Amino acid sequence: MSQYARSIVWFRRDYRLSDHRALHEACAQSSEVIPVFVIDEVLLKGFKNVRQVQFIQACLDDLEERLRERGSRLLVVQGNPAHKIPELAKMLQVNAVFLNHDYEPMAKLRDAHVERELKKLGVAFLSFKDQVIFERREILSGGGSPYKVFTPYSRAWLKALETDRASHLKEYRPDLKKLVAEGSLKERNARFANLGFDPVPLLDENGKPLKFGEAEGRALLKRFAPSIAHYKKDRDFPSIEGTSRLSVHFRFGTISVREAVRFCSEHMSEGAKTWLNELIWREFYMMILDQFPHVEKGAFKPEFDSLKWEWSREHFKAWCEGRTGFPIVDAGMRQLKETGWMHNRVRMIVAMFLTKDLLIHWQEGERYFAEQLLDHELSANNGGWQWSASTGCDAQPYFRVMNPVSQSERFDPEGKYIRRWVPELRDSDAKRIHWPHEEEGLFSSGPKGYPAPLVDHKEQRIKAIRMFKKD
Numbered sequence: 465m466s467q468y469a470r471s472i473v474w475f476r477r478d479y480r481l482s483d484h485r486a487l488h489e490a491c492a493q494s495s496e497v498i499p500v501f502v503i504d505e506v507l508l509k510g511f512k513n514v515r516q517v518q519f520i521q522a523c524l525d526d527l528e529e530r531l532r533e534r535g536s537r538l539l540v541v542q543g544n545p546a547h548k549i550p551e552l553a554k555m556l557q558v559n560a561v562f563l564n565h566d567y568e569p570m571a572k573l574r575d576a577h578v579e580r581e582l583k584k585l586g587v588a589f590l591s592f593k594d595q596v597i598f599e600r601r602e603i604l605s606g607g608g609s610p611y612k613v614f615t616p617y618s619r620a621w622l623k624a625l626e627t628d629r630a631s632h633l634k635e636y637r638p639d640l641k642k643l644v645a646e647g648s649l650k651e652r653n654a655r656f657a658n659l660g661f662d663p664v665p666l667l668d669e670n671g672k673p674l675k676f677g678e679a680e681g682r683a684l685l686k687r688f689a690p691s692i693a694h695y696k697k698d699r700d701f702p703s704i705e706g707t708s709r710l711s712v713h714f715r716f717g718t719i720s721v722r723e724a725v726r727f728c729s730e731h732m733s734e735g736a737k738t739w740l741n742e743l744i745w746r747e748f749y750m751m752i753l754d755q756f757p758h759v760e761k762g763a764f765k766p767e768f769d770s771l772k773w774e775w776s777r778e779h780f781k782a783w784c785e786g787r788t789g790f791p792i793v794d795a796g797m798r799q800l801k802e803t804g805w806m807h808n809r810v811r812m813i814v815a816m817f818l819t820k821d822l823l824i825h826w827q828e829g830e831r832y833f834a835e836q837l838l839d840h841e842l843s844a845n846n847g848g849w850q851w852s853a854s855t856g857c858d859a860q861p862y863f864r865v866m867n868p869v870s871q872s873e874r875f876d877p878e879g880k881y882i883r884r885w886v887p888e889l890r891d892s893d894a895k896r897i898h899w900p901h902e903e904e905g906l907f908s909s910g911p912k913g914y915p916a917p918l919v920d921h922k923e924q925r926i927k928a929i930r931m932f933k934k935d
């Protein structure tokens with residue numbers, strides 16, 4: 465006999481049916497399970513990332529199709545989940561609500577509210593770790609506090625994994641026969657379009673429609689298998705397809721992180737170790753956001769909140785539109801605007817350029833990325849920006865400022881990436897493409913109307929270092 469006669473499994477950022485902890489637990493502990501998604505009107509107020517909305521809608525449609533194949537349906541309602549979930553629990557007469565943990569500050573508040581309301585109704589609230597291998601305070605320093613520096617955290621993370629690999633990487637296989645179709649509610653097919661989010665085409669850089677959903681997450685992982693051994697060598701070169709492109713799937717849980725770590729073990733190599741290290745960075749920033757939630761609103765090191773950043777609307781606009789006159793920066797920003805994705809090396813270069821060359825507050829860049837990135841993840845984006853701006857935990861020291869031209873020469877030596885995204889420079893040779901401005905005039909424009917540089921890197925670097933020293 466199951467412990468609960470009827471339960472809800474509440475999908476939030478975990479749009480898959482396989483290796484899904486909450487779904488597994490719900491099916492194991494209940495006779496009937498109703499899958500639910502709430503279009504969160506509170507979270508979506510002022511939300512500008514239409515690509516993410518589109519991706520979620522596509523994943524929900526995919527999930528609905530998979531559920532229908534199994535005789536179930538996804539119940540999609542719209543409202544404030546803090547009220548909607550307890551309301552549904554009452555209407556559907558369920559005994560328990562199953563869900564996976566979320567570590568974002570707003571989500572934690574929402575979940576605490578739902579838990580309190582369900583308690584009043586006598587409905588169990590059962591939340592599980594799913595989107596990370598280690599969460600919250602599971603990885604602590606010798607002194608019993610959360611790590612603030614990545615390298616010792618990653619060492620402790622790997623050690624903890626080895627203590628009980630089998631249980632940490634367990635595959636949770638839900639008994640999908642328990643899923644039922646709830647048919648009594650009239651409101652059951654809410655869509656993001658109801659809130660004025662019109663569909664936008666989601667295209668990859670070759671202009672082909674982007675695929676989504678669980679099957680695509682798994683297909684990408686499989687496609688990455690021959691490349692993972694070369695990951696360490698290739699991952700910094702934006703013109704090479706050397707990374708997994710799985711970030712949006714990790715963001716929305718169309719792949720299980722346990723599956724990704726198991727995949728690393730099955731394809732063990734130096735490259736796989738380096739890739740695993742990136743998954744640990746992902747968890748490090750999630751832990752930081754969870755344990756130091758002030759990072760959402762300010763610097764990890766509060767002394768950096770008083771830095772005197774500069775502001776220029778024109779410079780910021782030129783950065784967003786890829787018109788800074790620094791080819792690698794412009795290539796990245798144009799790729800982002802067009803596709804919603806940017807290579808990690810280039811994310812670092814453009815973020816450092818905004819903060820250390822244009823001296824614009826990192827939060828402006830963080831906000832723009834949040835609107836544009838299909839894989840936008842509060843923890844990783846915040847961590848990446850604070851790392852680049854030297855305000856964060858384990859950040860790049862402020863006196864180490866990346867030179868966008870030498871970065872370009874090093875990581876796009878033939879200029880292939882720049883040529884792809886900056887058509888004005890398509891005919892430039894591999895030497896001139898990184899700095900196509902006339903040698904005699906620093907602020908001259910490049911070929912075919914390519915913009916003149918906004919600033920002098922050498923001068924701005926000195927200004928940036930002075931700004932930090934004054935603090």
Ligand SMILES: Cc1cc2nc3c(=O)[nH]c(=O)nc-3n(C[C@H](O)[C@H](O)[C@H](O)COP(=O)(O)OP(=O)(O)OC[C@H]3O[C@@H](n4cnc5c(N)ncnc54)[C@H](O)[C@@H]3O)c2cc1C
Pocket residue numbers: 699707708709710711712714715739742743745746747749806807808809811812815833837839840841842844845846847848849852
């Ligand atoms: C300024 C800045 C902003 C960023 N914003 C985001 C963001 O909003 N969302 C996001 O997922 N990543 C962000 N990153 C990290 C990184 O750029 C992307 O995860 C990566 O480019 C995604 O491509 P991929 O899936 O091919 O990565 P791969 O190289 O294949 O890495 C595998 C996975 O590891 C994780 N990962 C890799 N690098 C990092 C990292 N530095 N920090 C945290 N997780 C990492 C991602 O989940 C990624 O999918 C940001 C980095 C910087 C410098």
